[in-house]
Amino acid sequence: MKALACVGIGNSECGIVEGFRSAGLEMDEICVNELAEGKWKEDEYLFVFTVNFSPAVSEICQKVLVPYISYIVQWPDVSLYHPAVSNLCNFIFCFDRAVCRKLQQVIFDRCFHLPLGVHAKRFLDNGMDGEKIEVSFSGSLCQMNEAYDKAEGLSEYAQGYLEALIKTQVRIYGENLLEAALTKDIIKELKDSMPSEQFPSDVMAEMENSIVADTILGNKVTEIERQQLLKAVSKQFETHIYTADEVRQLPDLCVHEPAQSWEEQAKIYRNSRINLHFTHRSVSSGVPQEVFEIMAAGGFVLTNFQPEITENFVVGEHLETFVNEKELLEKIAYYLEHEEERAQIARAGQQAVREYHSYRERAIAIFNTLFSDNA
Numbered sequence: 505m506k507a508l509a510c511v512g513i514g515n516s517e518c519g520i521v522e523g524f525r526s527a528g529l530e531m532d533e534i535c536v537n538e539l540a541e542g543k544w545k546e547d548e549y550l551f552v553f554t555v556n557f558s559p560a561v562s563e564i565c566q567k568v569l570v571p572y573i574s575y576i577v578q579w580p581d582v583s584l585y586h587p588a589v590s591n592l593c594n595f596i597f598c599f600d601r602a603v604c605r606k607l608q609q610v611i612f613d614r615c616f617h618l619p620l621g622v623h624a625k626r627f628l629d630n631g632m633d634g635e636k637i638e639v640s641f642s643g644s645l646c647q648m649n650e651a652y653d654k655a656e657g658l659s660e661y662a663q664g665y666l667e668a669l670i671k672t673q674v675r676i677y678g679e680n681l682l683e684a685a686l687t688k689d690i691i692k693e694l695k696d697s698m699p700s701e702q703f704p705s706d707v708m709a710e711m712e713n714s715i716v717a718d719t720i721l722g723n724k725v726t727e728i729e730r731q732q733l734l735k736a737v738s739k740q741f742e743t744h745i746y747t748a749d750e751v752r753q754l755p756d757l758c759v760h761e762p763a764q765s766w767e768e769q770a771k772i773y774r775n776s777r778i779n780l781h782f783t784h785r786s787v788s789s790g791v792p793q794e795v796f797e798i799m800a801a802g803g804f805v806l807t808n809f810q811p812e813i814t815e816n817f818v819v820g821e822h823l824e825t826f827v828n829e830k831e832l833l834e835k836i837a838y839y840l841e842h843e844e845e846r847a848q849i850a851r852a853g854q855q856a857v858r859e860y861h862s863y864r865e866r867a868i869a870i871f872n873t874l875f876s877d878n879a
Contacts, residue, residue, distance in 0.1 A: 519623025523863030600790030683717035722786035773803030781807035
């Protein structure tokens with residue numbers, strides 16, 4: 505059997521294509537332009553696959569009646585608000601159960617929840633241990649918020665309402681308030697106040713609340729939260745950040761350029777006594793890719809609590825979580841003082857990811873869901 509992977513859509517390094525291959529499925533690769541130009545024979549392939557959803561690929565598959573499988577590995581993603589999501593060719597797998605349920609309102613029987621995993625190469629122990637650092641954070645500060653920061657013409661009521669909503673969401677973990685709290689009048693004001701290019705035009709009308717909540721307000725909440733938490737942590741502990749973002753507002757951080765390869769990133773993960781992770785606030789329940797990768801590299805993870813964490817791991821045995829700033833600071837202090845316990849959790853987490861969360865296992869789950877005799 506053979507399938508076709510359309511590359512260049514999303515995070516091609518996630519390893520799921522190699523997961524299909526290691527599970528015994530032959531996978532050819534093609535770029536979107538070549539697919540659109542018809543440089544493939546649709547009758548040769550069981551399905552077309554992409555990491556994340558592509559409206560363009562979906563439309564092509566719909567025309568030639570070939571199943572299209574996409575695996576959503578990050579959120580927010582405005583492509584999932586496109587009308588092409590409802591095409592009958594689509595079979596969508598999503599790492600976040602809450603997002604999956606939202607999509608099931610459009611394609612009830614063709615959207616499936618599937619946690620993320622790790623490329624097998626991430627398990628390689630290349631002996632890169634070096635000098636340890638106390639605390640690190642690798643990633644974005646989510647500073648690209650022009651749609652909200654540069655909104656003009658908002659009424660005093662709308663501005664106050666949104667500011668209060670954002671501040672409230674920053675303080676609350678485990679519950680996403682944003683979408684349910686938005687009214688039609690607030691959304692209209694916010695849309696009217698933004699440049700037209702900031703709000704996608706080719707989206708399903710029923711998804712407007714989700715777009716505002718996930719891609720505009722969610723990003724702003726994430727920016728504020730990460731700044732507040734990193735400021736608090738860096739005042740008490742030696743904290744290193746690996747990012748391309750501007751960090752002048754966080755003077756106590758030790759600032760580094762982001763890693764340029766997986767090998768560099770793995771070294772950071774392994775040589776940090778504590779790897780901080782802060783989930784983007786639009787991700788309501790799922791476990792992001794970085795958590796799996798930190799664990800795969802042998803790093804200790806301290807992340808905000810997500811409901812699906814306990815479905816995949818044991819808190820305190822494979823990784824650690826926090827639910828507010830106070831608990832975050834307390835757990836950093838505790839694990840810096842309890843080195844052997846910290847190291848044991850990191851080892852157990854790596855073993856758990858190695859045994860149960862490879863992309864080979866995820867590829868088998870996708871195939872069995874759609875093509876097994878019991879599907």
